Amino acid sequence: MPRNSHSHSNRRVPRTVRLDEQFREEISKLLMKGLKDPRIGFVTISRVEITNDLSYAKVFISVLGSDREKAASLIGLRNSAGFIRTYLGKALKIRKIPQLSFLLDESLDHAMHIEEILAELKEQGEL
Structure with a gap:
């Protein structure tokens, strides 16, 4: 059976897993050097997910x-996608090079919120 890049399998190809990390490292290096867009604030690349056919990368x-600074950074990165590619x-x-799509990773905010709740529960003696 021929391999189809549009298959519904979620199995990751080892090459794309390796490229995920290489993209993360290289984009991080570029951000440390500084992009010319003043909207881009203090940004960390938490992860990259590339499709097996290398068409798209999240x-x-x-x-x-603040939320305003997050939105501005996201807009700046989206406008710089061609340069980054x-x-x-x-x-x-x-x-x-896949099409780049920049998304906010909410996991850090979520983890901080959970930490706050746990601290409150501990303070109230419920933990």
Whole structure:
């Protein structure tokens, strides 16, 4: 049976798992050097998920700051996606660079909220 890149299997190909980490590292390096967009604040790339056919990559980010600063950073990154793709192509020396889609990673905010609840429960003697 031929392999189909549009299969409904969620199994990750080892190459894309490796590329996930390489993309995360390279985008992080680029952000540390600084992009020219002043809207991009203190951003951390938490993870990258690339489709097996290398068509798309979800780039999950955490942003330090207010909701307004988070939104501004997201807009800045989305507007810089073409530049970031070009950078990745040169840095990783691969021909096919997926379309980048930047998304806020809410897991850190969620974890902090849980920590606050646990601290309150402990303070009230319920834990």
